[in-house]
Amino acid sequence: MIVPKPVKQEPRPGAFVLDERTSLTADPLLSEVAAWLRGELAPVAGGELLPGTGTEPLPVTGAEPLPGRGSGTITLRLGDLPPEAYRLTVGQDAEIVAGGPAGAFHGAQTLRQLLPPAAFRKAPAGRLTVAGTYVEDAPRFPWRGCVLDVARHFLTKHEVLRFIDLMALHKLNVLHFHLTDDQGWRVEIRRHPRLTEVGAWRRESQTGWNGAMDGRPHGGYYTQDDLREIVAYAARRQIMVVPEIDLPGHTQAAIAAYPELGNLDTPLEVRTTWGVGVNVLNVEDTTLKFFEDVLDEVLELFPSPYIVLGGDEVRKDQWRASPSAQRRIAELGLRDEEELQSWFIRRFGGYLAARGRRLVGWDEILEGGLAPGAVVASWRGELGAVAAARRGHDVINCSNTSLYLDYRQDPGEQEPVPFGTVLTVEDVYAFEPIPAELRGDPAAARVLGAQCGVWTELIDSGRRVDYMAFPRLAAFAETVWSPAGRDLPGFRERLAAHLRRLDAIGVEYRRADGPLPWQTRPGVPGRPETPERWQAKLDAWTSNLR
Ligand code: TNX
Numbered sequence: 236m237i238v239p240k241p242v243k244q245e246p247r248p249g250a251f252v253l254d255e256r257t258s259l260t261a262d263p264l265l266s267e268v269a270a271w272l273r274g275e276l277a278p279v280a281g282g283e284l285l286p287g288t289g290t291e292p293l294p295v296t297g298a299e300p301l302p303g304r305g306s307g308t309i310t311l312r313l314g315d316l317p318p319e320a321y322r323l324t325v326g327q328d329a330e331i332v333a334g335g336p337a338g339a340f341h342g343a344q345t346l347r348q349l350l351p352p353a354a355f356r357k358a359p360a361g362r363l364t365v366a367g368t369y370v371e372d373a374p375r376f377p378w379r380g381c382v383l384d385v386a387r388h389f390l391t392k393h394e395v396l397r398f399i400d401l402m403a404l405h406k407l408n409v410l411h412f413h414l415t416d417d418q419g420w421r422v423e424i425r426r427h428p429r430l431t432e433v434g435a436w437r438r439e440s441q442t443g444w445n446g447a448m449d450g451r452p453h454g455g456y457y458t459q460d461d462l463r464e465i466v467a468y469a470a471r472r473q474i475m476v477v478p479e480i481d482l483p484g485h486t487q488a489a490i491a492a493y494p495e496l497g498n499l500d501t502p503l504e505v506r507t508t509w510g511v512g513v514n515v516l517n518v519e520d521t522t523l524k525f526f527e528d529v530l531d532e533v534l535e536l537f538p539s540p541y542i543v544l545g546g547d548e549v550r551k552d553q554w555r556a557s558p559s560a561q562r563r564i565a566e567l568g569l570r571d572e573e574e575l576q577s578w579f580i581r582r583f584g585g586y587l588a589a590r591g592r593r594l595v596g597w598d599e600i601l602e603g604g605l606a607p608g609a610v611v612a613s614w615r616g617e618l619g620a621v622a623a624a625r626r627g628h629d630v631i632n633c634s635n636t637s638l639y640l641d642y643r644q645d646p647g648e649q650e651p652v653p654f655g656t657v658l659t660v661e662d663v664y665a666f667e668p669i670p671a672e673l674r675g676d677p678a679a680a681r682v683l684g685a686q687c688g689v690w691t692e693l694i695d696s697g698r699r700v701d702y703m704a705f706p707r708l709a710a711f712a713e714t715v716w717s718p719a720g721r722d723l724p725g726f727r728e729r730l731a732a733h734l735r736r737l738d739a740i741g742v743e744y745r746r747a748d749g750p751l752p753w754q755t756r757p758g759v760p761g762r763p764e765t766p767e768r769w770q771a772k773l774d775a776w777t778s779n780l781r
Contacts, residue, residue: 236732237348237370238709239406239716240725247367249326252305253350254362255282261311261339268339269311271471275347281359284309305362309346311339320373325349325365337473338373341406345370348404348736355739376668378631378684379715380409380477381708386416386488387509387691389435389455394697396468401705401742403472405712410469410476411543411612411686414457417487417506417514421456422478422536426528427493431456434488437505440695443652448507453695462536477595478537481545482526483516483579490514496522498553498560509692511548518554518563518579527586534590541610542587546580547597577603584609595631598623612686614639616773617670624673624681632685636773637666638711640703641690644745651702652693656769663687664710664726667719687711698743705744709733 237244257280261269273284287308307328314322316334321342324330331342349368353360381402385395399410414421420434436454441447457465469476487506490497497503498517506512516522533542551572554560564575577600584594584606595610598619605611605628613619614633623630635642635655640663642655666685673679689704709730737744 236729237345238729238733239713240718240722240729241345241370241372242718243371245369247324247326247369249367251307251325251327251329251365251367252362253280253354253365254305255280255359256306257282257284257309258287258306259284259309259311260287262313264313265311265333265336265339267471268336268343271340272309272311272343272346275343276354278357279350279354279360279363311343313339317373319377321345321370323368323370323372325369326367329365337408340403340473341372341374342370344404344406345372348733352735352739355736374406374716375718376682376684376715378409378686379407379712380411380631380684380686381407381704381711382411382413382479382633382686382688382690384413384416384689384691385421386413386419386481388440388453388695389419389421390691390697390700391455392457392461392465394700395465397697398700398704399465399469399472399474401708401740402474404736404740405709406716407708407712408474409684409686410474411479412465412476413479413481413543413690415480415488416485417512418509419454419456419505420488420492422462422480422533423456423458424529424532425459426532427525429492430489430529433492434505437488437507439507441508442693446508454505459532459536466537475539475541476537477539477541477543478533479543479545479595480526480529480533481543481547482583483518483576484512484547484549485545486516487512487514490516493525496525498557511550513550513552515549515551515553517557518560518575523582526583530583530586534592540591540593541595542592543595543612544580544583544587545597546576546600547614549576549599551576573603577605580609581606601626601628610683614688617672620670620682621672624678625676627678628681630682632668632670632682633688634666634685635688637663638685638687639690640687640707641692641694644703644707649749651699654690654693656766658707660707660710660730661723663707664713664723665721666711666714668715685711685715701743702745705737705742706730706734 259269277284310330312332314332318335319337321331321333321338323342323345329346331339333339333342347354349365350363354363420430424430435456439448439450440453442449466476491503491505494502496516554572569575580600587594595612598611598613610629611623612631612633614635616636617634620630620632642658643650643653644659646657668685669679669682694700694703
């Protein structure tokens with residue numbers, strides 16, 4: 236009943252019992268994984284899981300091990316496997332053989348899931364037994380991500396760390412950290428302190444589609460120490476944190492802090508409403524330099540080989556009206572504002588490349604041509620993924636029609652204020668990371684994997700993140716980790732067992748049988764999209780990718 240489903244699992248004789256005298260021995264190269272596993276299991280076992288004394292691991296599947304004798308050993312070993320692959324054998328003892336730390340970590344997560352749900356509590360739970368079993372496992376895709384939008388609604392550092400733990404439980408390995416947007420700037424930049432002094436706070440927030448506002452200030456940001464901690468915490472859990480600094484649109488919070496970055500004479504406030512904004516960066520040299528300063532600090536904080544610079548939903552109204560943008564277009568011999576955006580992104584792509592990093596951008600960066608080596612995060616359906624892969628770019632499939640977890644999970648009235656269309660847990664489970672059009676095409680190899688998205692316009696707290704992300708994130712995890720092909724009845728069974736784990740952790744996932752605590756607020760009508768209207772909108776958005 237492991238989620239995501241492993242490649243192979245079969246029963247074995249014997250049983251392993253976690254008790255206060257269980258020991259844990261690891262290859263020195265796996266000592267961090269061992270320390271992490273000790274940290275998770277020690278409070279439950281009631282012991283310290285000290286290393287065993289012998290250097291030779293105990294035989295795992297002895298002829299007739301006594302079932303449930305207890306005080307066995309957990310062993311983590313390196314073996315000749317790919318880095319993320321592992322083999323787990325459970326009998327009197329438990330042994331994980333892995334290609335590297337990532338594989339050992341995933342194997343350790345599987346071992347935790349094999350234990351009863353009480354293993355996910357933080358207090359001694361008596362003797363916990365695992366029936367003998369053998370698991371062989373490795374991920375289908377190397378990029379198994381989740382976008383976490385902390386710009387629209389701030390999540391405390393503590394909530395982010397908890398979310399990282401939940402991602403790791405599901406064997407996801409990329410946190411795409413959406414740190415900046417119109418509604419908030421969440422990363423401390425020493426050189427430009429007003430970005431957080433001013434840009435991290437807004438007066439109030441829009442609560443629905445009729446323009447209702449909540450009348451309460453909202454905000455917060457992460458200090459550089461917080462971010463270093465988040466990155467290290469994630470790394471220990473085999474998760475790469477990829478930061479996003481969204482440019483040149485989605486920048487009203489930065490412009491509110493430093494009006495000289497924008498195109499207007501009048502000051503702006505940090506944006507309080509949702510939707511694609513009209514305020515974008517200007518293209519002055521000083522603005523480019525400003526964001527190079529910002530990125531200098533961002534690169535220091537985030538060692539990931541990838542940096543996301545957004546590029547999505549850039550409205551061109553202000554550039555059309557701006558003499559300096561028009562001058563830039565003329566100087567560079569560009570055709571229009573679309574090409575100006577493309578130039579802007581290429582320029583920062585060059586900045587990143589010179590520093591050994593790769594640019595990731597949303598699929599709009601394909602418009603007007605893109606530097607080779609850039610990675611496309613395709614979100615408007617799947618056309619961007621197909622186009623990018625065929626043009627030789629690596630692709631991350633973030634299809635909104637399958638993976639946007641801000642969309643409601645049921646058409647019913649009891650759901651939170653709707654955003655977009657309906658996306659049930661079954662819809663997410665049915666997602667296939669390789670777009671249909673690419674099947675059988677060598678360009679399919681360009682699809683590195685996929686990402687689900689927790690966009691937080693209407694997700695205003697950590698509790699609501701739980702409700703929207705779970706259990707759909709578990710379904711997503713199977714689409715990127717488990718072998719191709721779907722088995723919905725099997726998934727339903729695994730999920731039922733998995734929900735007991737989420738219960739033990741204290742995750743407030745959406746329960747099919749209620750209670751549903753997130754009522755649509757009275758007086759805040761939703762704007763549910765009909766499937767037809769939604770499709771029409773998607774077609775319009777992506778017409779230039781066909
Ligand atoms: C589109 S994904 C956006 C986000 C919104 C999201 C809401 C992307 C590149 N742009 O800014 O939060 O839809 O579903």
